[in-house]
Amino acid sequence: MTALSALRIADHDTHTHLDTHMIADWLDIGTVDQLPALGARTLPVRGGKEIAIFRTANGDVYALVNQCPHKQGPLSQGIVHDTTVTCPLHNWRISLIDGHALGEDEGCVPTIPVKIDGGRILIGRKEALQGMA
Amino acid sequence: MSQKPHLIVVGNGMAGCRAVEEILARDPNKFRITIFGSEPRVNYNRIMLSPLLAGEKSFDDIVINSEAWYADNGITLVAGDAIVAVDRAAQTVTSASGRTESYDRLLLATGSDPFIIPVPGKDLPGVITFRDMEDVDKMLAAADAGGDAVVIGGGLLGLEAAHGLALRGMKVTVIHLMPTLMERQLDEAAGWLLKTELERRGQTILTQADTGEVYGDGKVEGVRLKDGTEIPCSIVVMAVGIRPSTGLAKAAGLDVERGILVDDHMMTSDPAVLAVGECVQHRGAVYGLVAPLWEMCRALADSQTGNPSGYTGSVTSTKLKVSGIDVFSAGDFSGGEGCEDIVLRDATRGVYKRVIVKDEKVIGAVLYGDTADGNWYFDLLKKEENIADIREALIFGQAFASGGALSDPKAAVAALSDDAEICGCNGVSKGQVMACVAGGATDLDAVRATCKASASCGSCTGLVENLLALALGDDYSGERTVKTMCKCTSFTHEDVRAAIVEKGLKAIPEVMQEMSWTTPDGCSSCRPALNYYLLCAWPAEHVEDPQSRFVNERMHANIQKDGTYSVVPRMWGGVTTPNELRAIADAADKYGARMVKVTGGQRLDLFGIKKEDLPAIWGDLNAAGMVSGHAYGKALRTVKTCVGSEWCRFGTQDSTGLGIKAEQMTWGSWMPHKFKIAVSGCPRNCAEATIKDFGVICVDSGYELHIGGNGGIHLRGTDFLCKVATEQEALDYCAAFTQLYREEARYLDRTAPWVERVGLDYVKKRIVEDEVGREALRNRFLYAQSFLQVDPWAERASGKESFLHEHIAEIRPFAVVGGAA
Numbered sequence: 001m002t003a004l005s006a007l008r009i010a011d012h013d014t015h016t017h018l019d020t021h022m023i024a025d026w027l028d029i030g031t032v033d034q035l036p037a038l039g040a041r042t043l044p045v046r047g048g049k050e051i052a053i054f055r056t057a058n059g060d061v062y063a064l065v066n067q068c069p070h071k072q073g074p075l076s077q078g079i080v081h082d083t084t085v086t087c088p089l090h091n092w093r094i095s096l097i098d099g100h101a102l103g104e105d106e107g108c109v110p111t112i113p114v115k116i117d118g119g120r121i122l123i124g125r126k127e128a129l130q131g132m133a
Numbered sequence: 134m135s136q137k138p139h140l141i142v143v144g145n146g147m148a149g150c151r152a153v154e155e156i157l158a159r160d161p162n163k164f165r166i167t168i169f170g171s172e173p174r175v176n177y178n179r180i181m182l183s184p185l186l187a188g189e190k191s192f193d194d195i196v197i198n199s200e201a202w203y204a205d206n207g208i209t210l211v212a213g214d215a216i217v218a219v220d221r222a223a224q225t226v227t228s229a230s231g232r233t234e235s236y237d238r239l240l241l242a243t244g245s246d247p248f249i250i251p252v253p254g255k256d257l258p259g260v261i262t263f264r265d266m267e268d269v270d271k272m273l274a275a276a277d278a279g280g281d282a283v284v285i286g287g288g289l290l291g292l293e294a295a296h297g298l299a300l301r302g303m304k305v306t307v308i309h310l311m312p313t314l315m316e317r318q319l320d321e322a323a324g325w326l327l328k329t330e331l332e333r334r335g336q337t338i339l340t341q342a343d344t345g346e347v348y349g350d351g352k353v354e355g356v357r358l359k360d361g362t363e364i365p366c367s368i369v370v371m372a373v374g375i376r377p378s379t380g381l382a383k384a385a386g387l388d389v390e391r392g393i394l395v396d397d398h399m400m401t402s403d404p405a406v407l408a409v410g411e412c413v414q415h416r417g418a419v420y421g422l423v424a425p426l427w428e429m430c431r432a433l434a435d436s437q438t439g440n441p442s443g444y445t446g447s448v449t450s451t452k453l454k455v456s457g458i459d460v461f462s463a464g465d466f467s468g469g470e471g472c473e474d475i476v477l478r479d480a481t482r483g484v485y486k487r488v489i490v491k492d493e494k495v496i497g498a499v500l501y502g503d504t505a506d507g508n509w510y511f512d513l514l515k516k517e518e519n520i521a522d523i524r525e526a527l528i529f530g531q532a533f534a535s536g537g538a539l540s541d542p543k544a545a546v547a548a549l550s551d552d553a554e555i556c557g558c559n560g561v562s563k564g565q566v567m568a569c570v571a572g573g574a575t576d577l578d579a580v581r582a583t584c585k586a587s588a589s590c591g592s593c594t595g596l597v598e599n600l601l602a603l604a605l606g607d608d609y610s611g612e613r614t615v616k617t618m619c620k621c622t623s624f625t626h627e628d629v630r631a632a633i634v635e636k637g638l639k640a641i642p643e644v645m646q647e648m649s650w651t652t653p654d655g656c657s658s659c660r661p662a663l664n665y666y667l668l669c670a671w672p673a674e675h676v677e678d679p680q681s682r683f684v685n686e687r688m689h690a691n692i693q694k695d696g697t698y699s700v701v702p703r704m705w706g707g708v709t710t711p712n713e714l715r716a717i718a719d720a721a722d723k724y725g726a727r728m729v730k731v732t733g734g735q736r737l738d739l740f741g742i743k744k745e746d747l748p749a750i751w752g753d754l755n756a757a758g759m760v761s762g763h764a765y766g767k768a769l770r771t772v773k774t775c776v777g778s779e780w781c782r783f784g785t786q787d788s789t790g791l792g793i794k795a796e797q798m799t800w801g802s803w804m805p806h807k808f809k810i811a812v813s814g815c816p817r818n819c820a821e822a823t824i825k826d827f828g829v830i831c832v833d834s835g836y837e838l839h840i841g842g843n844g845g846i847h848l849r850g851t852d853f854l855c856k857v858a859t860e861q862e863a864l865d866y867c868a869a870f871t872q873l874y875r876e877e878a879r880y881l882d883r884t885a886p887w888v889e890r891v892g893l894d895y896v897k898k899r900i901v902e903d904e905v906g907r908e909a910l911r912n913r914f915l916y917a918q919s920f921l922q923v924d925p926w927a928e929r930a931s932g933k934e935s936f937l938h939e940h941i942a943e944i945r946p947f948a949v950v951g952g953a954a
Contacts (some may be wrong), residue, residue, distance in 0.1 A: 027944065029941060029942040029944075030941045030942050034935075034936065035941070036679070036680060036936060036940055037680070038654060038680040038681075039679070039680045041936060041939075041940065041941035042744075042940045042941065043940060043941055043942055043943065043944060044940055044943050044944070045944040046942075046944065046945045047945070048944070051944075053941055055146075057653060057654045058653075071694065072696075073694075073696070074692075074696040075691060077684040077688070077696075078657070078684065079656075079657040079660060079661075079680065079681070079683070080680065081652065081654050081655055081656050081657060081660065082652060082653050082654060083651075086656070086657035088683070088684035088685075088692055089694065090691070091655075091657065128944060129944070
């Protein structure tokens with residue numbers, strides 16, 4: 001918890017851009033109540049892959065790369081149920097926990113670690129920036 | 134003539150027919166059988182009158198013995214002609230119409246009569262009892278006429294009547310003489326919980342209210358209580374109780390006290406005359422519930438077929454299944470010397486459980502809110518089992534009390550005795566279910582069809598499935614012959630829709646709770662279906678759940694394979710203007726549409742629009758007077774037209790004008806699947822109306838209406854519905870047909886498979902032949918439309934649900950930029 005102030009690498013009121021790689025392993029991307037229950041929002045990564053942040057019925061938050069392993073459908077737009085999201089393009093079911101396709105389908109989408117601190121969503125910096133050119 | 138002795142049954146109800154069924158099951162050749170009934174219909178399930186009133190069931194659903202049953206068993210049914218006299222000396226009966234028949238055995242199953250309290254005005258038109266189909270018809274007619282209802286009697290019957298009338302749109306007041314509702318079945322605490330819940334649902338409950346008179350000039354206008362309070366109403370339902378119907382027996386000189394006196398073999402004081410059901414008095418007791426009746430019928434059949442077993446009386450239990458309120462009671466809960474109460478309250482779940490123990494035996498139970506263990510307590514009670522060992526855990530239910538061994542549901546049902554009741558609605562015991570499975574019923578649907586267990590309200594479905602698993606072991610796969618809605622539920626689409634209406638369910642979690650969904654929040658199949666069923670059932674009250682919408686309907690645009698969207702503004706009847714075209718062109722430029730395409734439905738589609746830009750492009754299109762085309766929805770899509778008589782030399786009517794009117798009437802309407810309309814101005818059919826869900830082909834003398842067509846994978850031409858003379862009729866039939874489809878098709882059925890399933894004749898019966906029904910359907914459609922015709926684009930453009938379009942934040946190289954907190 002002591003590192004929390006350092007984790008606030010973005011100032012949400014002033015949109016100040018701060019250098020991240022100097023200070024933190026976790027990125028603060030906003031608050032849990034910005035996410036609709038059983039829904040998702042998107043987090044573009046300039047030069048990298050867009051991330052989808054999901055919230056389940058009981059308030060747990062998960063982050064996946066926003067691309068279905070099948071045909072790159074935007075998972076953020078799928079229907080969330082239990083700890084699963086159904087891709088809006090061809091109904092693949094993807095586990096929010098480990099990113100694996102469920103049922104008959106095979107494939108996996110990268111996950112990004114999430115932790116919640118005082119209602120704020122923190123995601124793993126290294127994983128979020130993975131795939132950046 | 135047959136040499137077989139003649140059995141005449143007086144009463145074509147549940148007791149009479151069940152007795153005959155039991156006799157036939159033992160010896161089909163024993164008797165020549167004639168059944169007389171006062172109602173002009175076959176035997177139906179009287180305890181299902183409540184769901185019938187509530188609109189959950191149709192008459193066909195509650196028929197127990199169809200005409201075929203009488204015919205197949207060689208039974209003569211004389212329906213609508215009551216027996217009015219018995220001559221025991223001559224062994225004959227005489228009917229109201231003067232028909233006289235002689236009998237060798239007479240079975241009286243006359244049931245009971247509703248008790249009418251002797252107050253002034255009790256005979257006014259509008260005072261109704263709740264006993265048979267005629268009563269239900271009268272209540273339905275009153276509900277259709279609108280107005281307020283008073284139900285006198287806060288017992289099982291009265292509350293079910295009140296519930297049904299409330300669901301039919303009447304404002305209902307229940308008048309109850311006693312301080313708590315259902316005081317014979319419930320203790321004070323449970324009665325209070327019930328009252329509070331009913332009041333929360335909008336009923337007015339007056340307890341300790343004594344009816345003084347029913348007033349009105351020539352018909353009911355209200356009820357006046359003895360304290361002077363007046364309650365205006367257009368109908369009064371008397372549901373204070375029932376009395377054994379003993380008039381016929383008394384006139385015949387049989388021994389009668391409160392009921393017709395019978396011995397353990399259901400024999401009256403005349404050995405040639407038997408009696409069963411609510412009309413009898415056995416060992417001092419009369420019964421007004423269905424379960425004892427089954428036991429009496431078994432004893433009767435046993436003795437009549439030479440294998441007497443004897444009826445020793447029943448311990449009864451009660452379940453109230455109105456409004457999704459679960460109430461169960463059994464045995465004695467009045468307390469007293471040596472009785473101990475074990476009580477559990479769980480306020481957050483709305484649960485109250487009380488088990489009454491005496492001498493280490495369960496003697497009574499009252500359950501409110503969680504009745505799952507009702508049958509278990511009832512079984513302990515009937516068996517008089519010693520519960521000393523499980524006393525500590527008794528109140529927590531069977532699974533817990535049995536120390537985990539029985540938390541395996543199969544073990545739990547295995548532990549039930551053979552005569553434990555499984556299905557309360559149809560009086561089916563565990564032994565009967567097991568016999569039915571042994572007789573070849575190897576799935577749930579076969580069990581429901583054969584012994585009717587779980588076929589009525591379905592609350593015992595899990596028990597029946599566990600019994601199947603128990604009986605069949607590995608051979609039981611759990612497969613169903615009817616298709617359930619999805620893997621999250623054991624119910625079909627029709628079951629779920631009926632429950633939504635009958636139980637007044639208004640939200641998806643509520644449906645899942647009430648119908649025991651097996652998943653915490655459903656799946657991507659059932660959630661959109663439930664959202665649709667709810668909005669269709671409750672047009673005025675429905676609260677949208679965007680997270681239960683498929684992406685296109687949530688975003689009001691069509692998602693494309695690259696994650697961008699396409700946008701289609703509505704063009705009424707396919708007609709546009711230079712101004713609209715300019716606005717579309719400007720929007721295409723401004724938002725970088727990578728393609729503009731003319732659609733098959735006569736409008737323009739802008740491709741490649743980003744999620745974030747959607748509210749802005751919609752705002753621009755709104756500004757030019759355009760609204761959402763719903764090209765993305767299970768909804769009214771387009772109305773395709775040709776130019777018709779205004780321009781075309783072959784045109785017979787103004788097909789374009791009619792198409793525009795049809796589109797203005799139907800736009801915004803959510804459906805089970807997409808829905809397309811077309812209007813062609815002549816039989817050359819340039820608008821391709823014969824492959825649409827609803828197609829009109831104009832001819833000189835009027836409008837030919839066609840239904841149930843579609844292009845797509847399974848091309849299907851329309852069926853011809855009928856021809857109408859005027860444009861207004863064409864619109865009215867369109868509205869009625871659309872509503873029938875909305876109310877009765879399964880989610881994701883287009884009209885074509887739906888029409889094929891229900892049959893063209895059915896649709897004709899509802900839309901063409903039933904003028905009143907058609908008008909009602911049309912009115913319900915227009916009523917729903919008054920809530921649905923709101924442009925979703927305008928709402929989003931003005932900022933509603935902006936979180937659906939905005940990123941939560943953005944990660945730039947070495948920085949995060951937050952969205953608005």
